[in-house]
Amino acid sequence: MDCTLCKEDLRVDGRGCEDYRCAEVETDVVSNTSGSARVKLGHTDILVGVKAEMGTPKLEKPDEGYLEFFVDCSANATPEFEGRGGEELGTEIANTLYRVFSSESSVDLKSLCINPREHCWVLYVDVLLLECGGNLFDAISIAVKAALFNTRIPKVRVLEDEEGSKEIELSDDPYDCIRLNVDDVPCIITLSKIGYRHVVDATLQEEACSLASLLISVTSKGALTSMKKMGKGSLDPESIFEMMETGKRVGKSLHIALQKILDEEESLGTSRQKVGFLG
Amino acid sequence: MAAITMRLPAVRRAVGPAAPRGGEKHLVAPGDTITTDTGYMRGHGTYVEEEKLIASVAGAVERVNKLVCVRALKARYNGEVGDIVVGRITEVQQKRWKVETNSRLDSVLLLSSVNLPGGELRRRSAEDELAMRDYLQEGDLISAEVQSVFSDGAVSLHTRSLKYGKLAQGVLVQVSPSLVKRQKTHFHDLPCGASVILGNNGFIWIHPTLEHKDEEAGGFTTNLEPVPLSDREVISRLRNCIVALVNQKLMLFDTSILYCYEASLPHQIKDILKPEVEEEIVLETRQRLLDLEG
Numbered sequence: 001m002d003c004t005l006c007k008e009d010l011r012v013d014g015r016g017c018e019d020y021r022c023a024e025v026e027t028d029v030v031s032n033t034s035g036s037a038r039v040k041l042g043h044t045d046i047l048v049g050v051k052a053e054m055g056t057p058k059l060e061k062p063d064e065g066y067l068e069f070f071v072d073c074s075a076n077a078t079p080e081f082e083g084r085g086g087e088e089l090g091t092e093i094a095n096t097l098y099r100v101f102s103s104e105s106s107v108d109l110k111s112l113c114i115n116p117r118e119h120c121w122v123l124y125v126d127v128l129l130l131e132c133g134g135n136l137f138d139a140i141s142i143a144v145k146a147a148l149f150n151t152r153i154p155k156v157r158v159l160e161d162e163e164g165s166k167e168i169e170l171s172d173d174p175y176d177c178i179r180l181n182v183d184d185v186p187c188i189i190t191l192s193k194i195g196y197r198h199v200v201d202a203t204l205q206e207e208a209c210s211l212a213s214l215l216i217s218v219t220s221k222g223a224l225t226s227m228k229k230m231g232k233g234s235l236d237p238e239s240i241f242e243m244m245e246t247g248k249r250v251g252k253s254l255h256i257a258l259q260k261i262l263d264e265e266e267s268l269g270t271s272r273q274k275v276g277f278l279g
Numbered sequence: 280m281a282a283i284t285m286r287l288p289a290v291r292r293a294v295g296p297a298a299p300r301g302g303e304k305h306l307v308a309p310g311d312t313i314t315t316d317t318g319y320m321r322g323h324g325t326y327v328e329e330e331k332l333i334a335s336v337a338g339a340v341e342r343v344n345k346l347v348c349v350r351a352l353k354a355r356y357n358g359e360v361g362d363i364v365v366g367r368i369t370e371v372q373q374k375r376w377k378v379e380t381n382s383r384l385d386s387v388l389l390l391s392s393v394n395l396p397g398g399e400l401r402r403r404s405a406e407d408e409l410a411m412r413d414y415l416q417e418g419d420l421i422s423a424e425v426q427s428v429f430s431d432g433a434v435s436l437h438t439r440s441l442k443y444g445k446l447a448q449g450v451l452v453q454v455s456p457s458l459v460k461r462q463k464t465h466f467h468d469l470p471c472g473a474s475v476i477l478g479n480n481g482f483i484w485i486h487p488t489l490e491h492k493d494e495e496a497g498g499f500t501t502n503l504e505p506v507p508l509s510d511r512e513v514i515s516r517l518r519n520c521i522v523a524l525v526n527q528k529l530m531l532f533d534t535s536i537l538y539c540y541e542a543s544l545p546h547q548i549k550d551i552l553k554p555e556v557e558e559e560i561v562l563e564t565r566q567r568l569l570d571l572e573g
Contacts, residue, residue, distance in 0.1 A: 014548025
């Protein structure tokens with residue numbers, strides 16, 4: 001493969017520079033989580049589980065809950081991940097996710113607060129890499145958004161008696177739960193520079209050809225929330241601006257496509273046969 | 280305009296019985312009992328437990344007289360003399376190159392089994408040895424033939440013909456070696472305007488057809504001129520067709536690839552790998568191949 005293959009808007013697999021591979025999204029695949037999603041993007045296979053647990057709010061933000069990210073690189077994905085091999089990549093991805101979700105607006109953390117300074121919901125977002133086929137970050141962010149959309153947190157009430165001691169009461173109805181508003185959850189778009197052009201959704205081979213790539217997180221409204229440069233090559237300012245513009249444009253359509261499929265799945269409800277892992 | 284398609288995963292359907300073609304193959308999964316008859320000999324891919332012959336890999340049972348083997352569906356490449364392979368140079372050593380050919384051990388290409396540029400035949404001198412990296416260096420792709428197989432299964436290659444040698448511009452597709460059909464020739468100039476090399480080791484090289492074959496270069500020069508868009512479209516389409524055939528587990532040979540290419544023509548190149556389009560194209564290919572057999 002050569003850099004000339006991305007000139008003229010034609011890539012090795014026939015895609016244009018701004019085309020994604022066909023993605024499969026399914027939510028609610030793991031029954032013992034609050035919310036889960038599995039995303040397949042080409043050969044990249046990601047499973048995300050969200051677990052809501054009760055904890056104490058952080059001191060600096062007493063009236064907010066928080067999110068915790070953990071990325072597990074399964075040795076099933078590539079043999080390099082065996083033992084501690086995947087740890088470095090896992091921490092890198094988790095740190096990126098922390099940064100992407102650090103902006104105030106991404107998730108309404110106030111709604112996760114139960115009792116200021118004492119109790120809040122902590123959402124543990126566990127990402128599992130099942131297969132690596134390039135463009136991990138985008139696939140993970142799609143899966144995280146889908147899993148957060150699927151998350152259902154049980155409703156609780158705080159009862160206070162005369163002596164001032166508080167008691168938390170869980171709703172009896174298991175379907176009585178709160179859902180998160182994911183409209184402002186950003187997705188990551190990775191733009192890889194190959195030759196003079198940049199491409200989105202690079203395959204493993206394309207990633208090997210790319211010296212530098214730009215990771216940007218974009219909300220559904222096209223607002224850019226964070227940015228990171230990866231790879232050892234350099235990028236000149238002009239192309240960075242170009243890539244940002246492309247990223248925003250692609251990001252918007254990515255959000256639209258994702259929201260459409262999530263709504264479609266929800267509208268089908270229980271009538272749809274679950275596929276899961278063995279389907 | 281960015282094209283992004285997302286879908287819900289489809290439930291996998293049970294595959295119906297394959298087209299009837301003279302006797303069903305005896306397929307086994309690991310742990311399946313092949314036979315309880317103790318008169319058979321244990322071959323590759325099998326083991327004996329409690330006087331039963333049991334498969335240790337998934338694949339088709341093969342019987343040669345009393346010897347029972349299981350040929351795995353998905354395995355690394357087992358070299359055989361005369362095979363055409365495509366490989367990648369991983370190391371330059373003394374008087375030899377190490378070549379990655381998807382087999383269990385790295386293959387070797389000896390300096391004495393290549394044609395030197397200029398085409399003259401002579402003993403290899405120390406100068407030739409020093410200039411080895413000028414001919415082939417790490418990362419280069421070559422096509423070669425298997426000259427011999429060592430006792431440990433490692434393969435020795437040779438490129439002593441003008442049709443072998445360094446590969447220039449094109450696309451490599453890696454598939455399972457068991458999906459490449461053995462044929463008289465593995466070099467095909469397809470009428471659609473590109474050529475393919477179907478390596479027996481599952482490496483498939485698709486490249487634009489050369490108008491004039493350079494006799495003098497000895498296969499070490501590479502033409503790095505930009506490939507025109509029309510050629511690249513053909514190559515991309517062929518690549519996607521091959522990937523589609525592999526996904527649907529159809530044997531790869533010139534006719535199947537060409538039929539698949541023709542079936543794909545109504546669709547855009549990037550749509551070929553969409554599950555429903557892929558299935559439709561491969562089904563059409565399969566039907567035409569069956570018609571051909573009669």
